[in-house]
Amino acid sequence: MRDYSIREFIEKTKQNEAARDYFELETERILEVNLAGDVWAKAGSMISYNGKIKFEREGILEHGVGKMFKKAFSGEGTALMKASGRGVLYLADQGKKVTVLDLNGESITVNGNDLLAFEPSVRWDIHLMRKMAGVVSGGLFNVTLEGQGRVAITSHYEPLTLLVEPGKPVVTDPNATVAWSGHLKPEFRTDISYRTFLGRGSGESIQMEFSGEGFVIVQPYEEKSGSDRSG
Template identity: 40%
Template sequence: MRSELFAPEFAESQATGIQKQGSKMCRVGLDGEVFARAGSMVAYQGQLSFDALGSGGIGGFIKQKLTGEGVPLMKVRGRGDLFLADAAQDVHVIDLDGSDGLTINGANVLAFDSSLSYDIRRVSGAGMSSSAGLFNCVFTGVGRIAITTKGQPVVLVVDQPTYADPQAAVAWSSSLQTGVQVNDSFGLGTLIGRTTGERFTLSFAGQGFVVVQASEEPPVSAIGGSGSGQQSGEGGFGGALGGLLGGR
C-alpha cells in the first residue's frame, strides 16, 4: 500500500514522556502516570487506565466551583502510548525547572507530569467585585507541561510595562507582578452605545515572559467537567470569587 500518509512526518514519535506529535497533537510515552485534560484522549496503545479527577483533588474541585476556573482532569496510568489533542489547537511543550512557576489560563492546559502541582489563584488587583473574573492556574515544581494555543502565539519578553487581553493571554512567568487595568477612564469603553471589548486588560511588570495567542474569544466556564470533551474549549478566566481554598 502506498500513500503520502506513510511519509516520515506522519510517523509516531518514539520519545518517552510528554512530546509533541506534529503541531496539533501531544504524545505521552507513558510508564507510570500523567495528568491530562478530561476528554482530550484521541488514541492510545498499551495497557492504560483512565480516572476522572474533576479539578484535581477535593480542594481543587471546591475551588473550581467557586471560581469557575480550573482544569477538568483525568489521571492516566500504565505503560503505553497516549495521544492527546484539543479541537486541533496548536500544542507547545514547556519544561519547568523549579526556578519559577508557570501561570496558565485553564482552558489552555492539555497535560502535565505528576511531579508538578497546581493551584487556582486570583490575579492580583482583580477584586471580589470585579467583573473581569480573572482567575488562573499556577503550576510549580519540576516537570513538563503541554499547553495549547489557537493559532501561532507570540512570546513577549517582559522588560517594560506589558498589557494583554485576558482571553488572549495564555501563560506567563509566575514571578511577574500582575494587575488589572481598567480602560474606561476616558470613555474608551463606550462607542455609540457599544463597548469596545477592551475594558479590562491584564498588566505585567518585572522580568519574565507572556505567551499571547491569536484569539480573544469569550471564556467558557469549566465548572462541572469537560463539557463536550476535547472539542469543547472549556475553561477560561471565569467566576467571581477569589482563591480561598487549597489546591491539589
C-alpha cells in the first residue's frame, strides 16, 4: 500500500543537506544559494532562507548614475535585490524552470524578466530595446552578463537552444526569447501578415533576427508584457 504519511512527504521533498555549491538546483524550479557574502537576485524571488541574511533593494548609486538612468526607462522587471550574509537562501520565480550557467569568460544576454540571480563577480549592464516597447515581456530591456561566475535564468517549461550559424540566421518571437550569446546583436523586423494570419488582430508583429555565430534560448511559452497580463 502506498505511503501518504507526512513523514514520507517530508522525506521526498526536504532540502538536500549535502549540497554545498554556491548555486544548487534544489528542485528544477527552486534555486538554493549557499551564501557567504553577497548575491544579486530578482526582487521578490526569495521564498525562504536560514541564517543571518540581510536584503536590500538596489541602491541608486550602487552601479553608477548611468545604469540607474537606464533603469528608469526599463520597467520594474529589472529590479534587483542584494542578499548579504551567511546562510542558505532559496529563490524562485512564479514556478518557472531554473537553469544555472557557469560563465568562464563568456557573456550572455538575458531577457530582464528571465534573470533570477547571479554572483557579484559577474559584470552586468542593462540595454534598452526601444523598438520592443509593449512587446517584450517586462518591458524593453535585456541584461548582458559577462566574466566569471554563475548565473541563474528561468524559463516556462523546458528551454530549447537554437544554434546560430553564419548564413543561417535564426528568427524568434520576442515573447518566447529567453537569452542569447552576449556578442549577438538581434535585428528587429516586422511582419504584418504573420500577426494577421494567427488571428492576433491588426498591426505589426515584431520578430527578432539573430545573425552570425552563437546561440539563442527560447521557451515554449509567450510571456506577455505587464499591460497584457490579466489577474
